[in-house]
Amino acid sequence: MTLRSVVRGVGARLPDTIVTNDDLAARVDTSDAWIRERTGIRERRIAAVGEKTSDLAEGAARAALADARLDPADIDLIVLATATPDLTFPATATRVQSALGMTRGAAFDVQAVCAGFVFALSTADNFLARGQARRALVIGAETFSRILDWEDRATCVLFGDGAGAVVLEAQPEAEADGRGVISTFIRTDGRLHDLLYVDGGPSATGTVGNLRMQGNAVFRRAVEHISEAMVEACARAGTDLKDVDWFVPHQANQRILDGVCRKLDLDPAKTISTIARHGNTSAASVPLALESAVRDGRIKRGDLVLMEALGGGMAWGAALIRM
Numbered sequence: 001m002t003l004r005s006v007v008r009g010v011g012a013r014l015p016d017t018i019v020t021n022d023d024l025a026a027r028v029d030t031s032d033a034w035i036r037e038r039t040g041i042r043e044r045r046i047a048a049v050g051e052k053t054s055d056l057a058e059g060a061a062r063a064a065l066a067d068a069r070l071d072p073a074d075i076d077l078i079v080l081a082t083a084t085p086d087l088t089f090p091a092t093a094t095r096v097q098s099a100l101g102m103t104r105g106a107a108f109d110v111q112a113v114c115a116g117f118v119f120a121l122s123t124a125d126n127f128l129a130r131g132q133a134r135r136a137l138v139i140g141a142e143t144f145s146r147i148l149d150w151e152d153r154a155t156c157v158l159f160g161d162g163a164g165a166v167v168l169e170a171q172p173e174a175e176a177d178g179r180g181v182i183s184t185f186i187r188t189d190g191r192l193h194d195l196l197y198v199d200g201g202p203s204a205t206g207t208v209g210n211l212r213m214q215g216n217a218v219f220r221r222a223v224e225h226i227s228e229a230m231v232e233a234c235a236r237a238g239t240d241l242k243d244v245d246w247f248v249p250h251q252a253n254q255r256i257l258d259g260v261c262r263k264l265d266l267d268p269a270k271t272i273s274t275i276a277r278h279g280n281t282s283a284a285s286v287p288l289a290l291e292s293a294v295r296d297g298r299i300k301r302g303d304l305v306l307m308e309a310l311g312g313g314m315a316w317g318a319a320l321i322r323m
């Protein structure tokens with residue numbers, strides 16, 4: 001029997017504290033005008049002292065479960081994408097499992113930085129398609145504020161904290177009414193690892209480290225590889241980009257979103273952008289954007305949605321889903 005991973009619910013959790021561009025301009029040599037013009041970002045959320053990635057992930061998971069009208073006991077898999085885990089180990093996903101009161105199934109983290117949610121979704125989809133799990137929470141959760149160099153104006157203005165989640169349920173294809181994950185595409189090129197990385201870690205330095213980035217080089221690669229991933233995900237499904245109802249991109253920079261639209265001749269009105277309010281929340285950005293467009297009624301049941309993301313590694317990918 002062929003199984004389809006159908007989206008049953010979506011959820012989000014953002015920290016309460018809003019940090020505006022003007023707030024940052026009081027801290028480093030930057031301005032609201034520079035940040036808006038170069039990135040489209042107006043503000044971002046920053047986790048409170050003591051607020052952990054797992055807290056945000058738990059909040060998003062509970063919201064997605066409520067949306068799906070399911071309980072934690074209905075879930076038998078958690079795949080959590082993060083590059084900012086609570087601790088080096090255990091997996092942040094196991095802390096979420098415990099916080100939700102789940103006593104069965106398996107929970108683990110996936111690390112593909114900003115592309116993490118697409119990698120986690122692809123992983124969970126494979127588990128469900130093989131019948132190895134029935135219902136999965138796929139979560140993207142980050143506290144990038146903890147790994148930023150707050151003296152480096154070229155990077156500290158770009159990122160924010162948050163979490164988003166979806167509940168996937170394995171359904172027989174014959175009963176899924178065309179809904180579910182249709183295709184995914186994931187790709188990495190480790191030769192590009194020094195374009196975007198954190199200069200600390202337990203094995204190499206024994207420190208947590210700070211994010212380092214060659215912004216211009218990342219920008220150029222982003223448009224090229226994101227476009228490639230979107231085309232490939234559609235090709236695998238035998239779908240034309242023109243048939244996609246909504247594009248839900250990783251929210252790195254409005255200029256990257258615009259560049260991809262130009263390169264692939266996409267309608268910008270079909271692209272969900274939350275960059276102005278959230279900044280770049282890494283693995284959380286795709287599910288946060290998805291949740292916001294579902295909640296405000298733009299993305300509806302039956303719509304064809306193409307997600308894409310790219311991040312450190314470099315890692316990139318796309319996922320085509322009928323909601």
Ligand code: ACO
Binds near residue numbers: 219
């Ligand atoms: N405020 C004011 N000036 C700044 C700031 C700032 N916050 N940051 C950099 N500048 C200055 C630089 O010092 C430089 O000054 P100089 O000419 O005197 O040397 C000038 O602005 C231009 O710097 P560039 O780096 O060339 O600026 P650019 O137009 O490339 O924009 C940016 C920088 C926004 C980082 C851009 O390269 C970018 O968005 N890259 C993509 C990176 C990204 O989004 N990474 C996220 C992770 S990967 C992903 O999610 C896809």
